[in-house]
């Protein structure tokens with residue numbers, strides 16, 4: 001029996017042209033060197049398999065849950081950002097780690113692997129628009145604002161995994177930690193044991209949802225720092241009074257889900273359980289039944305009883321796969337329109353084949369190589385996250 005899946009309306013905007021194009025909205029908008037196989041090549045799957053086989057144990061392929069089906073089938077391990085960073089760190093024998101995900105994930109894998117291992121991102125244009133919302137110079141300006149307000153020495157920076165290596169390094173230098181959607185609560189709890197304020201970068205929603213929903217702070221304990229405004233748009237007394245200073249960043253994919261989507265789906269599908277990713281706005285998370293990382297969303301639905309109904313607020317490749325893998329449940333998409341992550345989708349089969357065949361032929365392409373100073377401090381922040389106690393993966 002086929003899974004029940006309500007296909008959302010397609011919008012022309014979401015049908016982004018993939019391939020060798022640069023993405024003007026991403027700082028990673030660079031062309032792919034060399035010739036990509038044609039997407040219409042009927043031998044792409046066989047070519048990927050042959051290159052993978054030729055590379056054998058020298059190769060390890062990591063795949064994030066938002067990747068396309070055509071790509072995820074070749075992953076040795078799939079996971080959320082936390083699990084993939086753990087897996088990258090646990091593969092010292094692999095000479096090549098091919099990361100089917102986005103740039104910040106590949107950077108983190110490079111930081112967590114040894115110098116003689118090479119991390120490859122099949123398309124360098126696979127960035128993350130949220131990570132692009134915080135630049136290191138802006139973060140340094142923000143810190144100077146906190147110093148002027150007299151609170152920097154009591155503030156612990158926590159950066160979401162979805163940030164550049166430079167920002168992770170800044171966080172490490174300033175006694176902070178990285179977090180992911182699966183351990184944000186533990187990271188924030190840890191941070192409040194070290195200081196009395198947190199600067200949370202760059203996703204205001206994950207920061208707010210964790211502070212209010214998990215730690216029991218009030219919405220008024222949080223202020224939003226806008227990097228485009230003087231003093232972040234905040235007075236010194238607002239900074240002094242705040243417990244959590246949230247960077248003004250967000251995910252445009254998860255930003256499409258609204259509280260109305262939740263009301264609407266509850267009306268359309270009586271008895272539905274609404275599960276959303278914590279990158280959604282607070283108003284959505286407050287109305288949802290469950291909140292969690294991609295790994296937790298998968299576990300919740302896989303382990304649910306047959307016949308249960310789910311509305312899922314996260315990226316579409318994952319939701320479609322959940323429907324396919326759970327034919328005994330009704331899975332609907334929380335929004336009525338399509339919501340792929342266009343940068344995740346840049347990793348397609350032609351790029352994967354091109355990367356694997358290049359490696360098999362002895363050409364290292366699209367290597368992600370973080371400079372050693374940045375790597376050192378970013379690793380400090382990543383290691384602090386990996387050392388946090390508690391169950392993993394999945395948000396509790």
Ligand code: 13P
Nearest residue numbers: 080081082180181293294
């Ligand atoms: P997860 O760590 O939950 O997989 O999330 C990563 C991400 O980018 C979600 O948009």
Ligand code: SF4
Nearest residue numbers: 128129130251253341
């Ligand atoms: Fe970045 Fe959003 Fe895509 Fe996740 S879904 S990689 S946060 S743009």
